[in-house]
Amino acid sequence: MTKALLIIDVQVSSVTNADVAKRIEKLQYDYDNVFVSLFSNKNSPLLKILQWKGYENESLAFTPKESAVIFNKIGYSSFLPEMKKFDEIYLCGFDTDACIYKTAMDLVENNICPVILKDYCFSANEKFHKMALELIERNIGKHNIM
Numbered sequence: 001m002t003k004a005l006l007i008i009d010v011q012v013s014s015v016t017n018a019d020v021a022k023r024i025e026k027l028q029y030d031y032d033n034v035f036v037s038l039f040s041n042k043n044s045p046l047l048k049i050l051q052w053k054g055y056e057n058e059s060l061a062f063t064p065k066e067s068a069v070i071f072n073k074i075g076y077s078s079f080l081p082e083m084k085k086f087d088e089i090y091l092c093g094f095d096t097d098a099c100i101y102k103t104a105m106d107l108v109e110n111n112i113c114p115v116i117l118k119d120y121c122f123s124a125n126e127k128f129h130k131m132a133l134e135l136i137e138r139n140i141g142k143h144n145i146m
Contacts, residue, residue, distance in 0.1 A: 001087045004033035007064070008078045008093030008100055011039065014124075015061040015094075024092055024120055025062035033086070034068040036060070037078035039099070076102035079110065088113045090146075092120035097132035104140055116145045 007024055015021045028034045038060060064070055071080065076099050083089060089112055091100050100121050104114035116136055123129035137145060 002033075002085065003031070003088040003090065004035060004083065004086045005031035005090045005092070006035045006037070006078055006083075006103065007068075008037050008091060008103060009039045009095075010036075010061050010093045011058040012061045013058055014122075016124075018061075020122060021061040027092065027117075027120060028065050028068065031090070034065060035078070035080065035083065035089075036064045036068050036070045037093075037099075038070060038072050040072050040074055043074055077106045078103045079106035083107070083112060084110055086112055088115055090115045090117055092117045093122075095123040095128070095132075096121040096136075097123045097128040101132050101136060104136060108140060114140060114144060116140070118145050 005028055007028065010021055010024055039058070060070075069082070078099060089107055091104060091114055093100065096116075096118075100116065104116060107114040116133070118133060121129070121133075123132065133145060
C-alpha cells in the first residue's frame with residue numbers, strides 16, 4: 001500500500017504554540033512521501049466571499065524536509081491530482097474544521113483513504129476542532145482517525 005503525509009497550512013499566523021510546528025516537522029521524517037500546502041489569500045475566493053484578510057504572504061512555521069513537495073493553494077482543499085497514485089494519505093495541520101475536512105472529503109471522492117492524525121490537526125478554536133472530528137468520523141469512519 002502506498003502512503004503519503006500531507007501537511008496542510010502550517011504557517012506562521014496559524015501556529016499559536018511553537019510546539020505544534022516542531023512536532024509536525026519531526027513527524028514528516030516518518031514518511032517517504034510528503035506534501036506541504038501553503039495557503040495564500042491573495043486572489044483567493046475567501047478574500048472575495050468572506051472578506052477575510054489573513055495569510056497574504058505567509059511563510060511556513062517549520063522547515064519541510066528536502067524531498068517534500070511544497071505547493072501553493074488559494075482555497076480550502078489541498079488535494080492535488082498527483083496524489084492519486086497513493087492509496088492512503090495521512091493528514092495533519094490547520095484547520096481541522098476547514099482545510100483538513102475539505103481535503104479529506106476530496107481524497108475520498110478520488111478513491112484515496114484519508115487518515116486524520118488528530119493529535120497533529122488543529123483549529124483556531126478547540127470547539128471547531130472537536131466538531132470537525134465528529135463530522136470526519138461520521139463521513140469517513142472512526143477507523144480513519146488516529
